[in-house]
Amino acid sequence: xxxxxxxxxxxxxxxxxxxxxxxxxxxxxxxxxxxxxxxxxxxxxxxxxxxxxxxxxxxxxxxxxxxxxxxxxxxxxxxxxxxxxxxxxxxxxxxxxxxxxxxxxxxxxxxxxxxxxxxxxxxxxxxxxxxxxxxxxxxxxxxxxxxxxxxxxxxxxxxxxxxxxxxxxxxxxxxxxxxxxxxxxxxxxxxxxxxxxxxxxxxxxxxxxxxxxxxxxxxxxxxxxxxxxxxxxxxxxxxxxxxxxxxxxxxxxxxxxxxxx
Numbered sequence: 001x002x003x004x005x006x007x008x009x010x011x012x013x014x015x016x017x018x019x020x021x022x023x024x025x026x027x028x029x030x031x032x033x034x035x036x037x038x039x040x041x042x043x044x045x046x047x048x049x050x051x052x053x054x055x056x057x058x059x060x061x062x063x064x065x066x067x068x069x070x071x072x073x074x075x076x077x078x079x080x081x082x083x084x085x086x087x088x089x090x091x092x093x094x095x096x097x098x099x100x101x102x103x104x105x106x107x108x109x110x111x112x113x114x115x116x117x118x119x120x121x122x123x124x125x126x127x128x129x130x131x132x133x134x135x136x137x138x139x140x141x142x143x144x145x146x147x148x149x150x151x152x153x154x155x156x157x158x159x160x161x162x163x164x165x166x167x168x169x170x171x172x173x174x175x176x177x178x179x180x181x182x183x184x185x186x187x188x189x190x191x192x193x194x195x196x197x198x199x200x201x202x203x204x205x206x207x208x209x210x211x212x213x214x215x216x217x218x219x220x221x222x223x224x225x226x227x228x229x230x231x232x233x234x235x236x237x238x239x240x241x242x243x244x245x246x247x248x249x250x251x252x253x254x255x256x257x258x259x260x261x
Contacts (some may be wrong), residue, residue, distance in 0.1 A: 072138070074126070109230045119137060165198050174199055178199070181193070196217040197214045200216075
């Protein structure tokens with residue numbers, strides 16, 4: 001700008017206009033440098049600071065966007081979520097199918113359909129499969145047993161936290177769940193914590209460590225998990241339908257005269 005004012009005798013506004021149109025290689029042609037020093041300054045501006053610098057900036061921006069997109073895809077991005085549903089751990093057996101059914105049921109529940117969903121798991125090395133990512137689910141890859149990773153998943157800002165059993169057939173999965181609950185209890189949680197328990201004897205231990213609801217990992221019925229979020233307490237009644245403990249349905253044959261059923 002100073003060179004255009006000095007060599008070409010332009011006012012500051014025209015000098016700025018000429019500099020910007022030259023640097024961006026637009027070249028409207030309404031004004032141009034006429035003196036030799038002004039033209040040399042234009043060449044220096046265009047090739048050194050214009051084409052090269054802008055190309056460098058554009059390249060850096062494109063690289064950043066590509067890296068950002070790749071980190072999001074692989075679950076290495078800090079999503080900065082709040083008021084979301086956080087699913088901690090994922091089943092090792094048939095996990096994708098169950099998670100897909102769970103997310104579908106969440107989206108079908110009118111009280112939960114608008115909640116963002118984040119999966120926090122060490123699995124999915126290549127990122128979430130298309131079946132889940134297309135449903136608006138995001139991944140945060142990390143170890144749920146690590147406090148730093150737990151904070152990075154914004155567990156303290158989640159409205160619902162689902163701690164899933166890694167293996168619904170292995171009682172040792174309860175040890176992992178218990179460790180996760182212990183770490184969650186050290187955070188200032190605002191959300192409702194639901195934990196899957198493989199062995200019934202561990203239920204009370206889960207509750208002592210902060211679980212608001214404890215249910216069995218019934219993989220055939222993701223609706224059970226959704227009921228525990230949408231209507232806390234109803235999951236206990238529904239769960240009893242699968243066992244002969246506690247409340248359970250029983251049929252009584254009654255005759256009611258003059259009534260149509």
